Amino acid sequence: MRDKYGKIIYVGKALSLKKRVQSYFTPAAFRKADPKLRGLIKSIADIDIVELSSENEAILHETKLIKDYKPKYNISFKDDKRHLLLTIDMTQPYPVFKLARLITNPKSIIFGPSTSSRELRAAQDYVERKFGLRKCTVGIPTKKHHKHCIDDIVRFCSAPCIGAISKEEYKNRAEKAVLLLSGKDPEGLKDLKENMLAAASGLDYEKAALYRDVRSMIFKIAKNRSIVRRSPAESRESAIKGINEIAKLAGIDKPPKIIETYDVSCISQKHAVASMVTAIDGIPHPALYRHYKIQTSGKTDDATMMREAVKRRTVRLLNENQTLPDLILVDGGAIQLAAAEDELKRLNVTTPVIGLAERYEEIYINKSGKITNIRLPGNSQALQVLQRIRDEAHRFALSHHRKIRDKLIKESILDEIPGVGPVTKARLLKKFGSVTRMSKATATELAETPGVGLKLAETIERILAQPRIAGNA
Known part of the structure; x- marks a missing residue:
């Protein structure tokens, strides 16, 4: 959403865009909404639409736009955080699951992004324990690394660092974990459900909640068509x-x-x-x-x-x-x-x-x-x-x-004014700081800008004073 000066003031996503937009322009919204929402509604002059293929893609695109343009009425994602991802590089000798917020390795299989870091962490912990996958992040674990690690005792790690499992068997386990997280292991999903029900029947609600979160994460990944990359x-x-x-x-x-x-x-x-x-x-x-x-x-x-x-x-x-x-x-x-x-x-x-x-x-x-x-x-x-x-x-x-x-x-309303080129535009913005402040200035004040005569200043004043209509912002 943009205001009358073409500035992005809000970025949002919705499965039903019609319902989302309609919710802003109802009598109840004007009467009962909080001051921030009423301010947003009164400031909207234009709405741009981007259609994306999945919810994951929408989340990523929404995050990027908010971080790039920092809209006035958005709060989420203005900091340096991004939605969490779970990655694994199956080309490594001993693949390991890693949590990340940026994709830095193009060879990695990606699960997410997830709006619930709790569910994603629970899914990671579950597959690591179930399949005996290592937690350490060293490239190739050795006996030297095992000296300071007890994961084979407390976390069910299969300990490839000391040769307790062959490279082939470890990779086979990692592939099974990938299949489960991709929603392509019916037996694994069935076991999850049975374990959840058994834990709930035994009044172990904490463990039942863990299984529930893992199932929820897997179904979300499958719904958003996350792709498991195959070898070339x-x-x-x-x-x-x-x-x-x-x-x-x-x-x-x-x-x-x-x-x-x-x-x-x-x-x-x-x-x-x-x-x-x-x-x-x-x-x-x-x-x-x-x-x-x-x-x-x-x-x-x-x-x-x-x-x-x-x-x-x-x-x-x-x-x-x-x-x-x-x-x-x-x-x-x-x-x-x-x-x-x-x-x-x-x-x-x-x-x-x-x-x-x-x-x-x-x-x-x-x-x-x-x-x-x-x-x-x-x-x-x-x-x-x-x-x-x-x-x-x-x-x-x-x-x-x-x-x-x-x-x-990124285009400014100034680009539409005859006689205002890149140099004059830069000078005006340097002097007044923003188009909003410029619109409040008189022609005389505008003419004080180097390269802006009184006639051009009057033209700028007149155009900035005009209301911006939807589609032209």
């Missing part, structure tokens, strides 16, 4: 199987080595963007990613934007005699598929196109002039490959989307 070899093997299935599905003679995926995103009619992600043998290659600022004038829809992105990319490949993709994937259903196919037809390009609609994860294919939709099982390798590439295209479009948003957020 496993990813490549899965991708190859997937593209073989895709070839049969799309009626292609051979597996598509190069797949180009398109997604479109729009802040408003003025700020539409498209992304193109290239995958080779089913694996995305960031160096080949491209984004496009949609140039079509007037009102644009998904089909129009998709058509432009596909045209611009394909024309460039043709003009530069570059290799065309073996398959094009569009994020969307029949409308987006038809738009891409129509544009390729105009260019006399026969590259096959398929669509993947996010709502039901249905695949759209044009067979003999008729578009049909296919719903594959969730464990289909073909669907998983298409989902990974589509999600990467969506992420890439959204990241570019955010860059534009951040730039717009």
